[in-house]
Amino acid sequence: MNTEWLIKLWDNGVLQLGVWETIYMTLLAALFSYLIGLPLGLLLRVTDADGIHPIKWLNSALGVIVNFLRSMPFLILMIAMLPVAKFIVGTSLGNKAVIVTLVIAAAPYVARMVESSAKEVDAGVIEAAQSMGASTFQIVWKVLIPEAKPALIVGAVISTVTILGYSAMAATIGGGGLGQIAIVYGHQRSNPAVIWVCVVLIAIIVQIIQVVGMRIAHRVDRRARS
Amino acid sequence: MIEIQNLNKTYRGAAGEIAALREINLTIEDGEIFGVIGLSGAGKSTLVRCINLLERPTDGRVLIDGEDLTRLPKRALLQKRQSIGMIFQSFNLLEQRTVLRNVCFPLEIAGAPKAEARQRALELLELVGLSDRADAYPSQLSGGQKQRVAIARALATKPKYLLCDEATSALDPNTTQSILALLQQINRTLGVTIVVITHEMRVIEQICSRVAVIDQSRIAEIGKVSDVFVNPQSDIARALILPDNPLENLPPARTQRLRLVFDNHASGEPIISRIALECGAKVNIVYADTRFVEGNAYGHMIIELPDDDEQVARILRFLGENRITYLEED
Numbered sequence: 001m002n003t004e005w006l007i008k009l010w011d012n013g014v015l016q017l018g019v020w021e022t023i024y025m026t027l028l029a030a031l032f033s034y035l036i037g038l039p040l041g042l043l044l045r046v047t048d049a050d051g052i053h054p055i056k057w058l059n060s061a062l063g064v065i066v067n068f069l070r071s072m073p074f075l076i077l078m079i080a081m082l083p084v085a086k087f088i089v090g091t092s093l094g095n096k097a098v099i100v101t102l103v104i105a106a107a108p109y110v111a112r113m114v115e116s117s118a119k120e121v122d123a124g125v126i127e128a129a130q131s132m133g134a135s136t137f138q139i140v141w142k143v144l145i146p147e148a149k150p151a152l153i154v155g156a157v158i159s160t161v162t163i164l165g166y167s168a169m170a171a172t173i174g175g176g177g178l179g180q181i182a183i184v185y186g187h188q189r190s191n192p193a194v195i196w197v198c199v200v201l202i203a204i205i206v207q208i209i210q211v212v213g214m215r216i217a218h219r220v221d222r223r224a225r226s
Numbered sequence: 227m228i229e230i231q232n233l234n235k236t237y238r239g240a241a242g243e244i245a246a247l248r249e250i251n252l253t254i255e256d257g258e259i260f261g262v263i264g265l266s267g268a269g270k271s272t273l274v275r276c277i278n279l280l281e282r283p284t285d286g287r288v289l290i291d292g293e294d295l296t297r298l299p300k301r302a303l304l305q306k307r308q309s310i311g312m313i314f315q316s317f318n319l320l321e322q323r324t325v326l327r328n329v330c331f332p333l334e335i336a337g338a339p340k341a342e343a344r345q346r347a348l349e350l351l352e353l354v355g356l357s358d359r360a361d362a363y364p365s366q367l368s369g370g371q372k373q374r375v376a377i378a379r380a381l382a383t384k385p386k387y388l389l390c391d392e393a394t395s396a397l398d399p400n401t402t403q404s405i406l407a408l409l410q411q412i413n414r415t416l417g418v419t420i421v422v423i424t425h426e427m428r429v430i431e432q433i434c435s436r437v438a439v440i441d442q443s444r445i446a447e448i449g450k451v452s453d454v455f456v457n458p459q460s461d462i463a464r465a466l467i468l469p470d471n472p473l474e475n476l477p478p479a480r481t482q483r484l485r486l487v488f489d490n491h492a493s494g495e496p497i498i499s500r501i502a503l504e505c506g507a508k509v510n511i512v513y514a515d516t517r518f519v520e521g522n523a524y525g526h527m528i529i530e531l532p533d534d535d536e537q538v539a540r541i542l543r544f545l546g547e548n549r550i551t552y553l554e555e556d
Contacts, residue, residue, distance in 0.1 A: 128318035128376075131278055132332040132383070133307035142334065146322050222363040223321045 005191050014181060019201055022177035025095060026164040026205075029102035033163065034156065036107040040066070041114025042140055052126060053136045066108040074105050074166050078173065081105075098167065098175030106163045113159055117151035118144050150221035157213030161206050168202065178202050228254040228277060228387065228421070233286030235272055246272040248443045250286070256386075259413050259420045261434030261451065263466055266425060268440045274389050274423045278310045279303060290387070308336050311380030311418075315392035317372040319364040325351065325375050326360040332382045343382075350378035354408060370401035377408060381418070388412070390422045394429055406433050427466050431455065431517050439463045455517070455524050456487050457551060467526070481533045483512065483555040486545070488525035497550060498529070505544050507537035528555060 009015045040062065045051055047059040069077070078101040082092040085100035121144055129143045145152070168179030178198040186195035235247040247269045254260045264270045275281035276288060279295050288295045290306065298306060319328050326347050333343035351357045354374040364372055373393060380388055390409065394402040410433045413420050422434055430437050430451055438448040441462035447454060458464045486497065501509055509529045516525035531538050545552050 122316075122318065122321075124314055124316050124318040125320060127280060128312070128314060129331075129335070130280055131307060131310070131312035131389075132335050133304040134335045135304060138335055142331070143320065147320060149322060221322075223365045 003193055005185065005189070006193055006197060009181070009185060009194065014185070015197070015201070018176070018178040018181040018198070019205070021095065021175075022164065022167060022179070022202065023205065025098055025102065025167045025170070025175065025177055026160060029099045029106060029163050029167065030156070030160045032099065032103040033106035033110045033159065036103065037110025037159075038114050040107065040111040042118060042144065044111060044115040045118040045144070046136065046140060052130070052139055066111055069104065069108040070112070072105075075169055075172070077101070077105050078166075078170065082173065093174050095176055098170040098173065101173075102163055102166055102170065105166060106159060109162060110155075110159050113155035114152065117148045117155050120151050121147045150217050150223075153213060153217035153220065157210060157217070160209055160213070164202070164206060164209070227256055227289075227291060228252075228419070229287075229289040230273075230276070231287040231289065233273075233276060233283045233288065235269075235276060235281060236284045245443050247276070247283075250276075250445055252438060252445065252448070254419060254421060256419050257413070257417055258436060259410070259422060259434045261422045261424065261430040261437040262440060263424055263427065263430050263437055264440035264462070265466075269443045270423045270425075270440050271391055273440065274312075274391050274421060277387075277389060277421065278307050278312060308332065308383045309385045310387045310389060311383070311385040312389040312391065313373065313376045313380050313393045315395045317364070317369070317376045317396075319372055319375055319379075321364050324361050324363055325356065325367070328364070328375055329378045329382055332379060336383055346382060347378070350381055351375075353381075353412075354378045368401075369397050370404060373397065373401075373405050374408065377405075377412070381412065381416070386419060388418050388420045390420060390424075392423055392425070395424065395426070402429070403432075409433060425466075428517070439466065452489070452522065452524065456489050479530065479555075482531045482538065484529050484531060484541075484545075485553045485555050486525075486527045486529065487551040487553070488516070488523070488527070489551070494523075495548070497548075498527075500548075501541055501544060505537060505540040507532050507534070507541055509541070 044059060044062055044066070046053050047055040047062075049056065049059070072080070081101045081104050082097065084104065085097040086092040088100050089096040091097055125147060126139060126143055129139050134142070167175065167177055168182070171177065171180035171183045174180070178201055182195045182198035185191060186193075186198065230250050230252040233247055233250040234245070237244045237246055250273060262270045262273060272281055276283050279288065283296060286296075290310070293306070295303060295306060320331060323331065326344070329347035329350055330343045333346060338346075348357070348360065351360055354377055356371060356374050356378070359367065359371065364375070367375065388409075393409075394405050397405060406429060409420055409422070412418050413433075422429060424430060434451050436449065437451045437454055439446045439454065439460060439462055441460065446460035446462045447458065454463055455467055458467050488497070498509065498511065501507060509531060511527060512530055513528040514525065515527075516523055518524075531541060
């Protein structure tokens with residue numbers, strides 16, 4: 001095992017940059033995934049057959065698209081979506097391109113997460129809002145989202161960790177981050193120490209996201225608090 | 227006034243069409259507390275949801291103050307619902323909002339200014355006796371307190387009508403009493419017309435003036451609570467008034483049995499003692515029950531007659547002379 005390389009990577013700031021790139025890609029991709037996935041998930045819930053405003057054709061159409069994107073392995077989807085990335089951000093290489101492909105892969109996942117969180121909101125509470133004359137929009141904005149908030153935050157934690165995992169694979173298209181360091185300096189130069197250090201760093205980041213996220217979810221939840 | 231005219235509701239299920247309500251005709255007058263009683267599955271919950279169109283009738287009309295809700299456009303219907311409050315068996319409070327913000331909720335929906343909504347909500351919490359819990363969350367409240375919050379919330383938009391769907395069914399008897407007393411107070415002091423859906427006769431007895439008995443999707447009987455109670459016409463009403471039909475749990479009759487019905491005047495009389503003294507006959511009391519409806523005592527008693535035709539004739543004559551209602555049980 002060669003630890004010299006590790007020290008060199010650290011001194012050159014490569015590892016630090018890798019950590020930063022991983023966090024940056026993950027959080028930015030998660031943000032954009034939610035910008036698309038949150039409304040999409042709510043739309044899936046609302047237009048469902050037992051939702052507050054059933055629209056069968058729309059629900060089926062969205063469902064098919066979401067399922068299609070979710071059934072593709074990320075590695076393949078990422079490569080297939082490179083032309084789309086080029087169209088949106090002008091390049092099919094590097095960070096920006098990776099974030100686009102991450103969002104395309106993660107948004108449908110997020111949508112399903114949001115949909116299932118919204119499904120947990122008690123039908124009786126929604127019925128009560130309807131009895132008060134609340135419109136569909138008011139029910140979504142004032143009942144579904146606030147009542148599902150703890151579940152939505154838990155979902156966001158899970159989604160973000162999944163995106164982080166995806167981002168490591170993005171090394172194959174030069175996305176940067178810890179995944180790329182592991183492949184370029186670890187795997188290709190037969191230096192397992194580098195790989196393991198990257199793994200440990202990723203694990204630490206996941207752990208922090210998980211712990212902080214769950215703590216927030218617990219803090220905002222007003223149910224069953226003694 | 228709430229008028230339901232020729233209302234039918236059918237659901238289309240896997241097993242074909244299922245009729246939930248058939249040919250319902252009902253008028254609920256302003257200011258009354260109207261009860262709807264039936265066994266579970268009889269259609270009473272669907273009926274109450276047809277009043278504010280949470281369930282859309284398959285056909286028929288629902289008139290609130292003469293306005294047919296089934297013909298209103300969506301926006302006007304949402305507006306109209308603000309004048310019809312509703313409370314539920316499971317309270318249905320917003321778990322992530324404080325008590326105060328729950329009561330503010332319908333005012334937010336109606337677009338009332340925040341300060342005004344807050345003021346109104348505080349007044350209502352005062353009315354239901356929960357001023358000190360304004361900042362609590364629903365999970366910190368007991369069932370009875372939750373229902374009080376729900377009542378305050380339902381009254382926030384100053385509705386003319388309040389629909390109660392099994393509002394006391396999840397509560398213990400003491401809490402039920404206090405919620406019923408609160409509903410009665412709201413009816414008397416605020417003049418809110420209340421529709422009570424329940425499967426419990428004691429709820430109807432305690433606060434309702436009129437009652438509709440629903441059985442198998444139809445109205446089996448409708449009338450003043452005291453009339454229905456004293457002289458139920460339908461089998462279902464009899465079954466509900468005599469809960470867990472006492473005769474089913476009794477040993478088989480050895481002789482003829484009579485069901486005596488006491489209204490307020492007769493329930494003050496020592497009938498059985500007088501039968502013994504004036505008719506010289508011994509009767510056996512098999513079952514007895516007295517209840518208070520709108521402050522008046524009503525009772526049922528099932529007695530076993532002596533095995534002597536002459537004595538039986540004397541007892542029947544005595545009951546007739548004293549205007550005691552009786553029915554022969556078989």
